[in-house]
Amino acid sequence: MPMAIEEISIDDFAKAIPDGAKVAIPADYAGVSMAATRALIRRRAKALYLVGVPTSGLQAELLIGAGCVKTFESSALTLGEYGPAPRFTKAVREGSIHLIDATCPAIHAGLQASQKGIPFMPLRGILGSDVLKNHPGWKVIQNPFAIDDDPIVAIPAIQPDVALFHAPLADRDGNVWIGRKRELVNMAHASKTTFVTVDAISETSLFETEEKAAGVLPALYVGKVCVAPNGSWPLPFWNGADVDDAHMRQYMQMAANDAGFQEYLDQFILQESVPA
Amino acid sequence: MTNIVDDKKALICLIANLLRDCNHVAVGAASPIPGAAALLAKATWGTPRFVNILGSVDNNFFTGGGGELFDCAAQGRIDAFFLGGGQIDGQANINLMGRGDYPNCSPRWPGTFGSAYLYFLIPKVILFREEHTRRTLVEKVDFISAPGLSDEKTYRKGGPFGLLTSKAFFHFDKEKKRFRLVSIHPSSSLEDILDNTGFSFDYSEETPLTSPPDPALLEVLNREVRGKVAEVYPNFADTIFPVTSNAGHDT
Numbered sequence: 457m458p459m460a461i462e463e464i465s466i467d468d469f470a471k472a473i474p475d476g477a478k479v480a481i482p483a484d485y486a487g488v489s490m491a492a493t494r495a496l497i498r499r500r501a502k503a504l505y506l507v508g509v510p511t512s513g514l515q516a517e518l519l520i521g522a523g524c525v526k527t528f529e530s531s532a533l534t535l536g537e538y539g540p541a542p543r544f545t546k547a548v549r550e551g552s553i554h555l556i557d558a559t560c561p562a563i564h565a566g567l568q569a570s571q572k573g574i575p576f577m578p579l580r581g582i583l584g585s586d587v588l589k590n591h592p593g594w595k596v597i598q599n600p601f602a603i604d605d606d607p608i609v610a611i612p613a614i615q616p617d618v619a620l621f622h623a624p625l626a627d628r629d630g631n632v633w634i635g636r637k638r639e640l641v642n643m644a645h646a647s648k649t650t651f652v653t654v655d656a657i658s659e660t661s662l663f664e665t666e667e668k669a670a671g672v673l674p675a676l677y678v679g680k681v682c683v684a685p686n687g688s689w690p691l692p693f694w695n696g697a698d699v700d701d702a703h704m705r706q707y708m709q710m711a712a713n714d715a716g717f718q719e720y721l722d723q724f725i726l727q728e729s730v731p732a
Numbered sequence: 733m734t735n736i737v738d739d740k741k742a743l744i745c746l747i748a749n750l751l752r753d754c755n756h757v758a759v760g761a762a763s764p765i766p767g768a769a770a771l772l773a774k775a776t777w778g779t780p781r782f783v784n785i786l787g788s789v790d791n792n793f794f795t796g797g798g799g800e801l802f803d804c805a806a807q808g809r810i811d812a813f814f815l816g817g818g819q820i821d822g823q824a825n826i827n828l829m830g831r832g833d834y835p836n837c838s839p840r841w842p843g844t845f846g847s848a849y850l851y852f853l854i855p856k857v858i859l860f861r862e863e864h865t866r867r868t869l870v871e872k873v874d875f876i877s878a879p880g881l882s883d884e885k886t887y888r889k890g891g892p893f894g895l896l897t898s899k900a901f902f903h904f905d906k907e908k909k910r911f912r913l914v915s916i917h918p919s920s921s922l923e924d925i926l927d928n929t930g931f932s933f934d935y936s937e938e939t940p941l942t943s944p945p946d947p948a949l950l951e952v953l954n955r956e957v958r959g960k961v962a963e964v965y966p967n968f969a970d971t972i973f974p975v976t977s978n979a980g981h982d983t
Contacts, residue, residue: 485761485787486798510798511845532828532843536762537967540839548830548840555835560846561802568799580806581849583886584879588848590834605885638797694789 461630461657461681469651469682470495473618476526478505480567480616480643484513484536487637488691489622489653491684494725497522507616508533509567509643510560514691514707517541518725520553521717529556529614531563538704542711559587562594564642566614571645576610583607618679619647622687624695627658630675633668635695641673649679653687655696737972739898739919740765743862744953745945747896748773750858754780754811758801758854760845761787764968766814766860768953768961775956776949780811788964802846805853808889812856815847819873820859822911822931824880824892824904826851827873834875844877851878854890859904864897864920866930881909900925901942902933910934915942 470492473479482488486509493515496504501524506516508530516533519525521543533544547553558566565577576595582588583596588609599606621640625633632652634640644650650673663669686693690700690707710716747769751757757780759767770783771791785791786801794800804810817826818841828844830837851857861868882888892904895911899920902911913935916922922939954973962969 483798511843530843532845534762534842540841545840549836549838551836557829557835557843559844559848561799561849564797564799564802579849580887581852583852584876584882585844585848586829586834586876587844606887607885608887636795636797638795639799640797642797642799 461626461628464680464682466491466495466653466682466684467498469653469680470499470501472680473501473620473651475502476505477617478507478615480507480509480614480619480647481512481515482509482621482637482640482643483511484515484691485694486639487622487634487693487695488513488515488688489620489651489684490515490689490691491622491653491687492620492651492682493518496524497721497725500524502526505529507563507614509639510558510563513541514704517544517711520544520547521711522721522725525553527554527556529558529563531558531560535704535708538708542708543717556592557587558591559585562609562611563614564639565611567642567646569611569613570615570647571642574613576612578608579611580608582609614646616643616647617649619643619650620652621650622653622655622684622693623673624655625658625662626652626654626678626681627660627662629661630678630681631662632673632675632678632681633658633662633671634673635671637694644673644677647677650677651680651682652678653682653684655683655685655687657683735919737974739917740972741950741953742917742942742945743896743898744769744772745949746901746942747858747860748776748949750856750893751780751812752777754856756780756782756784756804756810757812758784758804758810759786759814763814763816763860764961764965765862766858767964768957768968768972771960772949772953772957775960776952785964790963791960802849805850805890808853808855810854812858812893813850813854814858814860815851815878816859816861817847817868817873817877819868819870820861820895821870821873821880822933823909824859824895824911825873825876826859826878826880827875828877829875831874837875847878850890851880851892852882852886852888852890856893857890858893859895860897861895862898864899864925865928869897869928870930880904881906899928905934908934913939915940917942918944
């Protein structure tokens with residue numbers, strides 16, 4: 457069988473995500489590719505359109521702080537118990553990024569519409585909120601099946617150029633094991649292509665047993681795979697490490713001002729040794 | 733320090749009692765007190781039978797991805813949920829977006845999360861905000877992340893049940909469209925609450941004190957539930973279960 461996976465360095469992997477790309481990224485608990493995030497900052501990516509599915513955290517915070525982001529579409533940017541995200545807070549205050557604020561199920565619904573190839577998905581709730589009032593894409597329509605007034609919100613499809621995440625395993629054919637993190641499958645189905653960093657390569661097919669196959673994203677959807685052990689560091693990984701608490705605290709301290717954030721980039725991202 | 737710990741444990745026990753009639757309770761990420769309360773109720777009474785804590789690996793049984801929570805809510809499969817907010821107003825509108833004029837809020841908070849949806853669909857939404865000041869409990873929120881009330885033509889199966897703070901518990905009266913003070917925590921007083929609440933609410937001069945937590949419930953919390961809480965909220969667990977004070981109750 458031909459090897460579908462080419463060996464690629466994390467920096468070449470990040471170079472394949474072009475400036476201006478619409479990139480879908482998962483919430484902190486679903487497997488964030490922080491290794492690729494650092495490589496994007498090293499290559500000085502510009503004008504990215506991030507879609508946080510359905511929220512984002514340190515990944516968007518770093519990319520925003522490093523000037524890589526033009527638009528941030530999500531339901532929240534949170535660093536959890538570490539407190540307000542300092543670079544995001546500053547960018548919002550200064551109006552230096554374009555915000556499209558949503559609510560979690562609407563992000564999922566927009567991706568679902570894209571994966572079904574339909575223009576929109578209707579969704580309950582949301583009516584009467586200022587999120588609806590300020591969102592550029594959502595429309596209130598009448599339920600076409602109801603006799604009485606029944607307003608419902610239509611969420612347009614969200615089709616990212618790239619879905620980007622970290623997973624435990626890929627096999628040589630490019631199949632990726634995502635366990636029960638089905639939102640990663642939704643992201644991949646909705647996006648034009650999917651880039652995945654993995655902890656390791658499985659030498660046997662992930663379709664070998666039904667138990668494993670149930671959690672597989674097929675290679676059909678996968679554009680690139682790059683091996684990056686512990687690639688979600690310093691964030692926690694559902695199939696591995698806990699959060700690097702000391703590092704997160706250090707980040708919060710350093711990112712509190714511009715000079716400190718620059719020092720953080722220098723120390724942990726720009727000077728990171730880059731052999732794949 | 734001990735008082736802070738006791739107060740937090742009292743809040744956990746109070747919330748646990750509110751969840752006893754539920755089958756399925758979901759708790760958002762970074763909500764340690766509601767999360768601990770749901771785990772405590774399940775451990776004590778076996779109800780709620782299902783507890784889902786978002787962001788947890790061990791205490792989350794969803795297999796359908798991040799959207800499953802919202803599908804469950806839309807079908808009426810979730811009985812209770814918790815929402816907070818940087819601002820909560822007298823109409824039970826909540827603001828998770830930020831203070832000042834959107835979009836250039838200052839401070840900006842994380843964002844609306846699932847609130848704009850779940851508030852409409854989960855029958856018992858408990859608003860929980862420890863900070864009880866005129867800064868958080870305001871007459872009118874600066875941004876409506878999710879409205880407390882909807883007009884008649886809006887599909888709405890859920891909404892605000894009550895508001896719990898570090899000082900008091902309020903019930904939300906959907907007919908009157910106002911909060912009513914139910915009980916005052918022992919560390920506070922009616923005068924203190926009137927001084928620190930930015931919206932008007934109904935109350936009686938004889939509003940009772942919040943009942944102290946049942947010792948049996950506290951015992952279950954300290955003995956059985958602490959380990960589970962530590963799995964999900966390690967830093968919070970360190971605060972409320974200091975190692976020294978529970979030397980005899982190691983799990």
